[in-house]
Amino acid sequence: MLAHAACATYRIGEETALARATAGLGTEMPATALRAVRVGGILLGHGLVFGPVALGARLLRRRWAGGGERLSALLVALGPSYIKIGQLLSTRRDLLPERVCTALGRLGDSTPPPPRAALQEAVRSAYRGREWPYAEFDWTPVAAGSIATVHRARTRDGRQVAVKVRRPGIERIMRQDFRLTSLAVGAVAWLPQLRSMPVGVMHAQVGGAILHQLDLQAEGAALEQLRANLAEFDWIRIPAALPELSCDDVLVMEYLDGLVRLAPQALSKDARDIAARQVMSVVYEMLFVDGLVHCDLHPGNLYINPDGSLVILDAGFVIQLPDKVRASFADFFINLAMGNGPLCAHIMIESAASIAPGCDLDGFRADLTALVKEAAGARSGEFNLAKFAGRLFLLQRTYGLFPVPEFAFPLLSLLVVEGIVQGLNPELDFQAEAIPVLRRRNMPRASVG
Template identity: 30%
Template sequence: MIRLLATISLYALVVRISPRFGGTAVGRYVITTLARQCAADSPAVIKIAQLISGRAQFSDRYFCEGLLKLQADVSPNCWFRGEVDETWFAKIDQRALASGSVGSVFRATLLSGAPVVIKVKDLHREEKHLKSARTFRSISTLANRIMSVWNIPALDWINALTPVFRGQFDFDSERANALQFAEAFRRVDGVVIPRCYAQHSNPVALVYERIEELAVISEELNGTQRGTRAADILLKAYFKMVFIDGLIHCDLHAGNVYLNAKGDVVILDYGYVERITDRVKVKFRKFFGAIVSGNSNLCAALIVDMATSRAKRYKEFEFFTAIGDLVEQFHGRRAGDVDVGKFIMAVFVTCARSGVRVESWFANILVSLAFLQGTLVKLDSSLDFQLEAKRLLHTLEEGAIGL
């Protein structure tokens, strides 16, 4: 990990001096090496790389494009070795169909003839994650002392994010999530949640319905009728998760969202999920409504209200002013015109510097927005997602919702 961080730092330094370095032969080699190092590292590193890869419009394009393969094609470290009862299957392909941050996926066919995939947990990567978490904590302990000058609690962030990445290895929870998502979207047109065969799954392998001819989401769809329709469906599905169901898929990057032959949105992978209570849903509705309406004072007040604690250094005027500046930059901007990832990081840093400690659910929802934006931009960069949020929030207030 130390070597990976050093390579990224060196690349960033060179790009600052020569912005086109990533497009040169040497630059491409360095990026390829970085992608390979990320793929061999822990799920936390892979997840961060996946988030970065969706920000080509706002960051170094060459670097982001070089990491794109990590969204659905991480080099597999595991092979099918009888993780399920093979008597249930007519055929199992031993070669991995795809690989992600926590395991690999294999084609199979049930005895009934139903086409399925088997998602197998990578136990080696799970062990590496535990070691990586300890390394992160060691680094962040040192960073805490250095960054305390700016009141940025690096260790707090690591402690908050570690359970999230660890939770992706909990296949029992993912199975429960999959069943809940299927029920939540059972009657929603345009959204497809593959069936989870819970009776054939276990703590190290999950069996899902296999959907053939899935189209990868790419920038070629941007602005097309198909892309615009898919962006609208995905955005409304996300708002349903956040504002209505309280069951939020926090990992909607292009490696987990596809289009089927009809152009419907197919959502995969239910490991990184956040659940919120009805009370929290109401608070977050107000918070998001304050952002899209440009009400910065209400936005800042709600962040403070949702915080777990405030340090002695907290100064209300300074905090409200800083949040106001951020909301002003974000308010009214379309999907392709604002860097949600940068906005979210600025919110986190502002909270940390002001001594406002936010809850993990709040951080996870904001991170989910950054992943979502990376996918929406590829489908329709002109999408006014803030206007859509206003419409839905107004509909909720009126007490009628058609999702």
């Protein structure tokens, strides 16, 4: 079982947090090998059954209507680590076909739940030695995510609560998957084009953050931190954690009823516009002001309250950015929005984790300045962060200049919500929405030409 974190969130660079999460991986090689065989068998099986169909559709230039459902089924069969990837991809309707995103979007809170008997054993075992706190407990989940199921219950004192239960056996599977990806990353790191990249450090930090989601008590503390940080905004609701009812494998929160999924088809045009701006405002507040960043705001975690307020239900994948990283990212973003390529290049060079010997810094400055100028000149709604990030990464790889791995988390947060926001309001100016937050807090350095 994961030890409880000393802090509410996974802090990047904390080796002790990652060590707790991955303790014992080296002694689990036989089980990990079996997991590798299972993963390979699942991939092979799906490939043999559906590969010819997909290939035939491609050769005939026909759309394979069942592609999204089959991909979703494959990720479910592979397990929670892969479901998480599908959840993140589901937000990228600008990069993937609509039918694929729709199918993957159902992974947010409707993955197959564990057997009822396994859930009952897990919950009752978690409360063993304590008084059973519930007068009623609905064993049929109201939501089933990749890591936990959520159940409605009523406490002995009459409160309606949401009970989040960690899936039985999930820690073992995710630890094995982490070991497999560690081996894969170690192998690809030897490729010539990747040797100068800190891929091992990036995998350790991102993987450690994902494994940290298994600690439900840390998630409860993160919920309370988010509630405190965002308390000044009366249009956002985050359920309160109830630590007196929670235990190792169970997180109990207040139950919010009547929620509407944050989906374009469920909202009017005015409501979509308001929701899009609210999402961007809260994310920018996290990124540029508090440094406590939610990296998993997919549709299964974002809802609309009956009173119109935005609701964040989950705080498992929440990262505390170091102040230096938060400040550098804010500086880069505001100068990107203002089209100041030279200062963007200066920030990237100044904060780089590694610079290859003989790196052509002047060439990097010139090419990044041109990229920033192009992005800043895009009309409202035309800026695409995923494509910009891809070109930025290509520049870094070409010149051998790599940012600190911590930059991956704010980018991940923005990439996830960008897909949601574009679905709500395709014309929203992604960069301009950040300016009021940055200016109000007087955080970034003054731009220079």
